[in-house]
Amino acid sequence: MKIFDTLSVAEKELDISDKVRIYLCGVTVYDDSHIGHARTIIVFDTLRRFLESQGIKVEFIQNFTDVDDKIINRARAENVSTDKISSKYIVNYFKEFDNLNVRHADMYPKATEHIGDMINLIKVLIEKNFAYVSTNGVYFSVSKFHEYGKLSKKKTDELVSGARVEIDETKNDPLDFTLWKFANEEPKWESPWGPGRPGWHIECSAMSLKYLGSNFEIHGGGRDLIFPHHENEIAQSESYSGKNFAKIWMHVGMVTINGEKMSKSLGNTKSVDHVLKKWGANIIRLFCLSGHYSKPIDYSEDLLREAITKWRQVENCYYELVLSDDGSAATEDVKLIEETVKETKKEFAEALNSDFNTPLASSAFFKLVKTVNQIASSEHMVSSLSNMILPVFDQMLDILGLKISQVSPEEKIKINELINKRNLLRSQKNFQGADNIRKEISNLGIVLIDHKKKTLWMKQERIVAENS
């Protein structure tokens, strides 16, 4: 599989000789997550699902930043402990992302549980003369790391002249960044240099080095983390280990709204909670995967509505497959299906293997859906065909992280009873009665499909936004 690497500015072959180790920069738990966070996490969740579907072992780690000025500010504003804030938003995180059908990472390390690792790392950096102690804290000396800027393609002298760098008298160089910040108020930890708390960047270096080693396969995050966060991580980690850090740097594009980046500071966010209630996980996932991961994607209700239309086709397809009658198929249909299944599988995998092209992969998937619906519409769908399709269909659905609404066995019995009753009324030309039953069934979330020879049903996911 090839993935575009931000560092080398080229597609790079993913090393799958052993397991694929992935470190994803997670969220800072000080507020609700929004769909921008969701996109990045969904992309990596889908990547992980795809790799595993290919029989590749994946070790996937995603951190929580649970010590940070934003958390502290929030805690002060609400007059509670920082711990209370971070644990609240971690609980929320899992609630929301479980609902988004995001599989759990192998580990969710927290910054506060790795203070010792960070201190050790900083110690080595000081010993190696890459860091120094000042009156405010411990700083990384950017000028000592000669490759600084290699990820973000920034020149250090240009960075200095860029006026936005904070002037701080206690630093040797304006570009130097904090490894350890002295503090006398909570949250604080003891360190060889004095009580305080870690800087943001050192967290991810410490945790990724600890769990994935000094040279792992993929380090990911949103594009906005390239500078300074990932640049600084590289400086710290490579100065510490003397080795190259991540083999591939994979960055996910921003979610925009009206063409503008969605962010807390601009106040134009759509929270995961909100979009989940309104659109549901399947629509959100389809939306997030509808564009190439590296490009920005614009949040719009029209596009989400389009995703609903597609999702309805998938549901239709699924129930046509699952409820097909026994029977043997015409040889031409068998041939067509054999061919389509083979092609779809190939196209799907090829698209994802080529820099994780999810829009291309999903178009392959929708071609399969279309073919199934074509055959179903000509009343040729039988179990011998659907049995050929279902395994592939299910697998692709699973890779995309989509889930079809199911019905219980009891509901199934009830649905079939009602259908039989309705068909009897129809044969008696009691259409009023038949329509009443149809209404009753639709209240169960079931839509009827009248074919020539039989009546099929499908469970439709309830999507709040659809009727508004």
Next chain:
RNA sequence: GGUGAGGUGGCAGAGCGGCUAUGCGUUCGCCUGCAAAGCGAAUCUAUAGGGGUUCGAAUCCCUUCCUCACCUCCA
């Protein structure tokens, strides 16, 4: 100002030297008792502008214009 990514039909979105995906939308039709869902057909004669290179360019080169992101915390 610097750096990076882009500008493809009404919209979304692939393709990245020759065969112009795919989906949504719109219109009409089929199916139906009527619907719904689905299917079919039609429609849109798309590659930001201008130069080149080439037998041939959306795809390569030059140039102009425009958009976004990063350069401060940010997924």
